[in-house]
Amino acid sequence: xxxxxxxxxxxxxxxxxxxxxxxxxxxxxxxxxxxxxxxxxxxxxxxxxxxxxxxxxxxxxxxxxxxxxxxxxxxxxxxxxxxxxxxxxxxxxxxxxxxxxxxxxxxxxxxxxxxxxxxxxxxxxxxxxxxxxxxxxxxxxxxxxxxxxxxxxxxxxxxxxxxxxxxxxxxxxxxxxxxxxxxxxxxxxxxxxxxxxxxxxxxxxxxxxxxxxxxxxxxxxxxxxxxxxxxxxxxxxxxxxxxxxxxxxxxxxxxxxxxxxxxxxxxxxxxxxxxxxxxxxxxxxxxxxxxxxxxxxxxxxxxxxxxxxxxxxxxxxxxxxxxxxxxxxxxxxxxxxxxxxxxxxxxxxxxxxxxxxxxxxxxxxxxxxxxxxxxxxxxxxxxxxxxxxxxxxxxxxxxxxxxxxxxxxxxxxxxxxxxxxxxxxxxxxxxxxxxxxxxxxxxxxxxxxxxxxxxxxxxxxxxxxxxxxxxxxxxxxxxxxxxxxxxxxxxxxxxxxxxxxx
Amino acid sequence: xxxxxxxxxxxxxxxxxxxxxxxxxxxxxxxxxxxxxxxxxxxxxxxxxxxxxxxxxxxxxxxxxxxxxxxxxxxxxxxxxxxxxxxxxxxxxxxxxxxxxxxxxxxxxxxxxxxxxxxxxxxxxxxxxxxxxxxxxxxxxxxxxxxxxxxxxxxxxxxxxxxxxxxxxxxxxxxxxxxxxxxxxxxxxxxxxxxxxxxxxxxxxxxxxxxxxxxxxxxxxxxxxxxxxxxxxxxxxxxxxxxxxxxxxxxxxxxxxxxxxxxxxxxxxxxxxxxxxxxxxxxxxxxxxxxx
Numbered sequence: 001x002x003x004x005x006x007x008x009x010x011x012x013x014x015x016x017x018x019x020x021x022x023x024x025x026x027x028x029x030x031x032x033x034x035x036x037x038x039x040x041x042x043x044x045x046x047x048x049x050x051x052x053x054x055x056x057x058x059x060x061x062x063x064x065x066x067x068x069x070x071x072x073x074x075x076x077x078x079x080x081x082x083x084x085x086x087x088x089x090x091x092x093x094x095x096x097x098x099x100x101x102x103x104x105x106x107x108x109x110x111x112x113x114x115x116x117x118x119x120x121x122x123x124x125x126x127x128x129x130x131x132x133x134x135x136x137x138x139x140x141x142x143x144x145x146x147x148x149x150x151x152x153x154x155x156x157x158x159x160x161x162x163x164x165x166x167x168x169x170x171x172x173x174x175x176x177x178x179x180x181x182x183x184x185x186x187x188x189x190x191x192x193x194x195x196x197x198x199x200x201x202x203x204x205x206x207x208x209x210x211x212x213x214x215x216x217x218x219x220x221x222x223x224x225x226x227x228x229x230x231x232x233x234x235x236x237x238x239x240x241x242x243x244x245x246x247x248x249x250x251x252x253x254x255x256x257x258x259x260x261x262x263x264x265x266x267x268x269x270x271x272x273x274x275x276x277x278x279x280x281x282x283x284x285x286x287x288x289x290x291x292x293x294x295x296x297x298x299x300x301x302x303x304x305x306x307x308x309x310x311x312x313x314x315x316x317x318x319x320x321x322x323x324x325x326x327x328x329x330x331x332x333x334x335x336x337x338x339x340x341x342x343x344x345x346x347x348x349x350x351x352x353x354x355x356x357x358x359x360x361x362x363x364x365x366x367x368x369x370x371x372x373x374x375x376x377x378x379x380x381x382x383x384x385x386x387x388x389x390x391x392x393x394x395x396x397x398x399x400x401x402x403x404x405x406x407x408x409x410x411x412x413x414x415x416x417x418x419x420x421x422x423x424x425x426x427x428x429x430x431x432x433x434x435x436x437x438x439x440x441x442x443x444x445x446x447x448x449x450x451x452x453x454x455x456x457x458x459x460x461x462x463x464x465x466x467x468x469x470x471x472x473x474x475x476x477x478x479x480x481x482x483x484x485x486x487x488x489x490x491x492x493x494x495x496x497x498x499x500x501x502x
Numbered sequence: 503x504x505x506x507x508x509x510x511x512x513x514x515x516x517x518x519x520x521x522x523x524x525x526x527x528x529x530x531x532x533x534x535x536x537x538x539x540x541x542x543x544x545x546x547x548x549x550x551x552x553x554x555x556x557x558x559x560x561x562x563x564x565x566x567x568x569x570x571x572x573x574x575x576x577x578x579x580x581x582x583x584x585x586x587x588x589x590x591x592x593x594x595x596x597x598x599x600x601x602x603x604x605x606x607x608x609x610x611x612x613x614x615x616x617x618x619x620x621x622x623x624x625x626x627x628x629x630x631x632x633x634x635x636x637x638x639x640x641x642x643x644x645x646x647x648x649x650x651x652x653x654x655x656x657x658x659x660x661x662x663x664x665x666x667x668x669x670x671x672x673x674x675x676x677x678x679x680x681x682x683x684x685x686x687x688x689x690x691x692x693x694x695x696x697x698x699x700x701x702x703x704x705x706x707x708x709x710x711x712x713x714x715x716x717x718x719x720x721x722x723x724x725x726x727x728x729x730x731x732x733x734x735x736x737x738x739x740x741x742x743x744x745x746x747x748x749x750x751x752x753x754x755x756x757x758x759x760x761x762x763x764x765x766x767x768x769x770x771x772x773x774x775x776x777x778x779x780x781x782x783x784x785x786x787x788x789x790x791x792x793x794x
Contacts, residue, residue, distance in 0.1 A: 151641065167633065168777075262756070269753035274746025276764065281756065438755070457788045467790045474640035478648050482784050483733070484756045492638055494648060494785050502777065 030344070033351040035138045040129045042215065045076040048084055048238060049221035051091035052231025059083040060239065065214055068135035069348050069357040069392040077214050080237035085206070085246040088235040092177040092204040093252055095232030100204050101174060105161030112157030112199060114227040119150040119192075122223065126216060130188055131348045133215040135357030135392070136311055138349050148473060149192035152491075155475035156196035159496060163201065166493050172500040174202030175278055176254035179247040181268075182217075183260045184210035184359050185314040185415075191217050193490045194257055195234060196475075201499035203255065204233045208247050211240040212360050245271070253277060257498065259316075261413075262439070262484050280488025280498040282316065282480060284413040285441030288434035289319030289470065290424075290456065293328045295446035299468065301335045304419070307444055307470040309343065309397055312355055313417040314363075316485075317442035319470055321410060322421045323430055329423055333401065340384040340397045347389070355417060358393040367395050367416035374400050374409035379420070405436055413439070427452065431459045440482030444470045463489070516546045516692070518553055518716065519699030521560030522709020528552050533717070535693060538603025546692045549717035551725045554684065557713035558731055561655045561682040564710030569652050569680030577627035580678060582705045584620035590701060591617070594666060594694060601665055601691040615771055616670040622774065623674035630679055630779050643792045650783040652680035653758055654733035657726035659719060661767050662739045665691035668770045669698065672738045675778040677711055684713045684732070686723060688739065692716035720744070727751035734758035734782050738767070758782065 045062065047054040059081035064073045080088070100108070119126065126149075127141040136145075163172050178198045182190035187209055198205045209217035217236050224234045237243055241264075248256050248271050258268050259282040272279050289307045291300045307319025324332050348356035358364040375381045379400040388394040395416055403410050403420040410420050424430040434443055443462040445453055453467045463481045466472060473479065473491075480489035488498045516535075517524040529550035535543045549557075568576070587594070591613050592606075599609035631649055638646040656676045661668030665688045676683045687695035699714045715722060719739065727735055728751035735752055737745050740762050752759050760781045 265756065266753045269756065270750045273749030273753070276761075283756065453790065457786075463784060463786060465786065465788045467788060469644065469789055469791050472640070472642070472644065472789050474638070474642070474646070477638040477640050477646050477789070478636075478785050478787050480785065482653070482786075486756060487758050489785050492648065493636060494634075 030352045032347075034347065035128055035131075035349045035351060037128055037132065037349060039125050040132065042075050042129070042132075046078065046214070046218050046238070048078050048080050048088065049218065049224075049234070049236035050084070050088045051235070052225065052229070054221070057081065057084050058087070063211060063240070065133060065212060067132050068359050069389070071391055074133060075215065077218075077238045079239040080208075080243045080246070082246045085237055085243065085250060088206045088237050089177055089179070089250050089252050091232035092206050092235050095230055096176055096204040099230040100199075100233050101202055103202075105163060105202075108199065108202065109157045109160035111227060111229055112153050112160060112196065115223060115229070116150045116153035116157060118223045118226055119146065119153065123147070123150070126188060126219060128349070129219055130216045131356070133213050134184065134187060135348050135359055136314075137353040137356045138351055139353065140311060145186055145189045148475070149188045152189075152192035152196045152475040156200035159197070160200040163496065163500070166496050168497065168500050168502040172201075172502055175499060175501050176203060177252060178203045178205045178255040178257060178499065179250065179253040180205055180207045180257045181244045181247060181260065182207065182209055184213040185311060185316075187213040188216040188220065190259055191220055194259075197490070197495050198257075198499050199233065201496060203499050206235045206237060206247055206253070208237050208239060208244050211238070214238040248272065255279070255499065258282070262486075265486055278498070280490075281486035282488070282490065283484060283486035284439055285316045285318070285481065285485050286321055286411065286413055286437045286439045287317055287319045287442040287444065287462065288321045288323050288460070289444035290323045290430050290434055290446065291325060291328065291332060292445075292447035292449070292452065293325040294448050296448060296468075297328065297331060297335060300446040301332065301339050303444065303446060303468070303470045304336055305339055305343070308419045309355060309417050310471050312358060312395070314359060314415055315471065316413075317464060317471065319442075319444050320414060320418070320420060322419055323424050323433055324421060325430070326423045326425050333421070336399065337382065337384075340399070343384060343386070343397055345386045345388060345394065345396060355397060358395050358416065361393050363415065364393040364395060367414055367418065370409060370412060370414045371398060371418055374403070374407060374420070377407045377409075379403045379407055379409060405433060411437065427456065431456065435459075435461045438484040441485035442466065514544065516544050516696045516716070518547050518549055519696065519703070519712075519714040520553065520557045521563070521713065522703060524699070524703075527717070528556075537600040543600060544693060546696070546716040549715035549722060551722070553715060554722055554725050555729070557684040557715060558655060558729055560710040561684050561713055562731055564708055565652070565655055565680075565682040568677070568682055568708060568711045571680070573628035573631070576678060576680065577624045579706045580620055580624035580627065580674060583701060583707060584617050584624065586701045586705045587617045587620065587698075590697075594697060597694045597697060598666055601693065612664070612667045616667045619667065619670045619774070620674055623678045626776055626779060627678050630776070630783070633776070634780055634783070634785075638787070640789075645790045645792050646787065648785050648787045650679065650780065651786050653782050653784050654681060655731060656681045656683045656782050657729065657732045657735040658683050658685040659723050659726070659735070659737055659739040660685050660687050660695065661770065662688045662690065662719075663767055664770045666694040666698065668738070668767065669695055671770050671774060672736055673712060675774070676736065676782050679779055679783050681782050682711045684726065685715065686719055686726065686739070687714055687716050689717070689719050723748055724751055727757070728754055730755045732757060734760070736760045736781075737762045
């Protein structure tokens, strides 16, 4: 990608911040600061985790998982076929009937605490593994993914023996076997979001990680072994869409939980129609991040960057539609572009890296296609100047200005480091534009005026509203969408409902 | 009566209830409603797909204002429905008695329970956020809270065998949180629903908040389930075997679906579960930094 020259948008009479020479802080070059990858041992091939042990497939094939930053093959992984999925569901059912279902909440809690502690003990290894398989920067796996995954098990452990106090009746019952399908953007964290509440509520699980990022789930299987978790309580079946379909359609699965695209979510919704399976869906988003003219602009710019460039923009709740009040468009864009010029794109294992690799060549193609559509439809493309590595899949931080609401880049989820900038004049217009989407997962508001924050928070049709912050997650805080972003919540007291027969 | 001694009764024309008005079906169709003993009662309007779409438009238009009303206000409006209904007990008892083929005393039990149900749900308006909301103790300097909000426009297939109590038991939990609704009434016993809409029109329920259609469930329900501007559907009055198709249609815009019970219609006289309200709410979580 070449970098087009910046448009001459600023009025010559108005001094912008980039005109001010920075005499105090010289630019320092960063020395490479790579995290050691030796801490991780990756086997050349992995079986499925069924009934507490790694087993060979009976009818499946194998596929390879690669490091998106280098295209190096990391391991060969089994693609579970219907017979494999059936074995996993059978193991989960037996564990539910014989061990996990009858077990007291107090004992279940202790297993979850053990798992949380083991994740903490192996945190560095898991962070490196996740970065290798996913392409996301080590800074994020180390500081976000792995600590939050541990926190989810720790939080839900405490629920296991307190379910009677959760507001779902005196003796809420588990559902049985949960079939769970998670995406590739936060492989270990999404696993924790799914497995921790399921086990806390007394269910057993069959989990299918994404085909491009199965390794941390397989490492988690080892953690289950270290924790002496009873065999069959957690089963991991690796594979792609067909494996997922077998999980969803298995007649002995009582609950289906899916995080992924709205398109696949609709297929799953249709597949469970007419059954009594309980379903929760965490689907796509096209979040508005609304910046008012009285916002603390430097903080807002950090929030914008965090909103869309965190995790390469591979975030369903990413703040991909920036709505800026017209009177501050120039200073905001000026500071934003200057800030993006400092983002470091490259080796995900380098501790200084801000933006890692795009997870797969397919995803890179989708991003590229939508960015080309944005330019073709007349939006103005700007990309940060950066040198991208030659091997691997990369995309530079990208900003579109002069975007209108009908543009594809303003309507479709891009799932990459691409920001679309729109403007508004009045708070009412901001609300209308923010809500002008079939999605409703998240939204952001930047203003120093408290009453305006609450007014906006009330009107934005989104499951999570971040005011003067963005992309915050916590196991105690419910997360989930309105409208076509899916239904059900994960986290907190509200998230338990998905795994209880209520 | 035509013997000259008595007077001929004035029959009522039963129409649809859309946006606070009582239109006939745009299709010009009607269908014959008979009592339990087979005698002719009335020609009810047979709503078309166009009527249903008009009702959704009316419900969508009314929704923001109804949701923006204070919980105290919505509670009073629901209670007002009970007040007006109380004043027309005899009429409802007669209509339920005719539909069911029981005497007026037996039917009065259904009416009394329906009145009491409005009162019960009226009281939930300002309590649902108290029991379902949360202040979440997140790790970090943030104030974080969750509140239930209405999901929007809800489509309801009303219970088929409980023409008043069942109807009220599915409408009240939907509207108490700030949703508006489009209801397909019981096919065989639609008259109490239309008489209820006269109560709604003369109480303080804003036009469009509750829209009632009479007609053929199998004709209308697929369009309700597939409507892209309906946020949720309650399949209370749908046969379990017929629900699958509607669930498939509901996937088009990821509607929230409340499935029908597997073992037939529930006992509507039993104490209701407030979690029915939460089937039609969303949880919104707001984060704000803390600092000085």
